Amino acid sequence: GAVVSQHPSRVICKSGTSVKIECRSLDFQATTMFWYRQFPKKSLMLMATSNEGSKATYEQGVEKDKFLINHASLTLSTLTVTSAHPEDSSFYICSARDRLFYEQYFGPGTRLTVT
Amino acid sequence: AQSVTQPDIHITVSEGASLELRCNYSYGATPYLFWYVQSPGQGLQLLLKYFSGDTLVQGIKGFEAEFKRSQSSFNLRKPSVHWSDAAEYFCAVGAGEENNDMRFGAGTRLTVKP
Numbered sequence: 411g412a413v414v415s416q417h418p419s420r421v422i423c424k425s426g427t428s429v430k431i432e433c434r435s436l437d438f439q440a441t442t443m444f445w446y447r448q449f450p451k452k453s454l455m456l457m458a459t460s461n462e463g464s465k466a467t468y469e470q471g472v473e474k475d476k477f478l479i480n481h482a483s484l485t486l487s488t489l490t491v492t493s494a495h496p497e498d499s500s501f502y503i504c505s506a507r508d509r510l511f512y513e514q515y516f517g518p519g520t521r522l523t524v525t
Numbered sequence: 526a527q528s529v530t531q532p533d534i535h536i537t538v539s540e541g542a543s544l545e546l547r548c549n550y551s552y553g554a555t556p557y558l559f560w561y562v563q564s565p566g567q568g569l570q571l572l573l574k575y576f577s578g579d580t581l582v583q584g585i586k587g588f589e590a591e592f593k594r595s596q597s598s599f600n601l602r603k604p605s606v607h608w609s610d611a612a613e614y615f616c617a618v619g620a621g622e623e624n625n626d627m628r629f630g631a632g633t634r635l636t637v638k639p
Contacts, residue, residue, distance in 0.1 A: 416568075444627070453615060453629045454569075503568055514619075514627060516561070518568040 412438050414506050416517035423494055423524055431489045431520045433504030439484040440506035444514065445477075448501040460487045484509070494524040527552035527618045531630035538606050539638045546601040546633050548590075548616030557619035558599040559627075560590055564612045572614075575599065586610070611637045 413436040423429045433443055441462050446454040458479050460466040466479035476498075478490040487506075491498055501521055505514040530549045538544050550556055557576050561569040573584025580592040590601045599616060616630040 414568075451632075451634075453631045456627070501566075505569075513571075513574070515571075516569040519566070521566065 412506075412508060412513075412515040414504065414515045414517040416502075416504055416520050418520060419518060420521045421523070423522070425495055425524055426493055428490055428492045429494060429522060431491075431502055431504075431522070433487045433489070433506065433517055435485045435506040435515070438506075438508050438510075438515075440487075441484060441509045442507040443481055443487040444505045444507070445479060445487075445489050446503045446505070448503060448519070450501075454503060457489075491522065494522070496524045498522065499524045526626070527556065527620050527628050529616050529618050529628055529630035531614075531616055531633050533633045534631070535634045535636065537636040537638060540608050541605050544601075544603045544606045544610070544635070546614050546616075546635070548599045548601065548630060549597050550599060550616075550618045551597065552618055552620065554620075556599075558590075558592060559617040559619070560584065560588070560599075560601045561615045561617060561629075562586075562612045563615065563632075569615065572601070606635075606637055608637045608639065611635055 415434045417432045443460045445457045448454050457472045458466045458468045460479045460481040462481045468474045481487040503519045505516045507514050528551045559574045560572040572588045573582050575582050575592045583589050613632045615632045619627045
C-alpha cells in the first residue's frame with residue numbers, strides 16, 4: 411500500500427531556532443501534499459496545501475513566513491518552522507495525495523517541542 | 526465550505542459489545558467521506574471511505590459505515606469491539622473530485638473496558 415514517511419518523528423529545539431520536517435511518499439508520486447497541525451486531544455487543522463513545483467497555499471491564519479513549505483519533487487515536501495517559539499510546539503502531520511487516485515495517505519507525524 | 530461534526534467526544538464500551546460512532550457532515554454536493562483511526566502519538570490510518578455507489582461500505586479491522594444522505598450522516602459501526610480498538614477516531618469530508626480540501630471532525634476517543 412501507499413506509504414508516507416516523516417522525518418524526524420520527534421524533535422526538540424530551542425526557542426529562536428528553525429527546524430525542518432520532511433515528508434516523503436515512498437512508493438507513489440504525489441503532486442499534492444498537505445500539512446496539518448494537531449494540538450493535544452484536538453482534531454487536525456489544515457495548515458497548507460503544497461503542489462509540486464509551485465508555491466504552497468496557506469490556510470487563513472497560518473503565517474507563511476513562519477511555516478515555510480517546499481515541494482521540490484513528486485515525492486518530497488518539507489515544512490520549516492522558522493524562529494520557533496514554545497507555542498509552535500505541536501504534532502505536525504503531513505499527507506500526500508496520489509496523482510492517480512484522489513486519496514490522501516498520512517504520515518506518522520512529527521512531535522515538535524520548543525523549549 | 527464543508528464541515529464535520531462528531532457529537533461524541535468520548536465513548537466507553539465493553540469489550541465484545543457493539544460500537545457506533547456518529548458523524549454528521551455539511552456539504553452542498555455529494556461528499557467524499559472518510560473514517561480514520563489514530564493511536565496515541567501516531568499518524569492516521571484510513572479505516573474506510575465513501576465516494577459513491579453502495580452506501581454501506583466495509584473497511585479494515587471489521588469496521589463498516591453507512592452513508593445516509595437524508596440524515597447527512599456517515600456513522601461508523603463495529604459489531605464486536607476488541608481492546609485493541611481503543612484509539613481516537615476521526616471522521617472527515619472532502620470536497621470535489623480532487624478532494625483537496627479535507628475537513629476533520631473533532632474526533633471521538635474510544636475507551637474499551639475489559
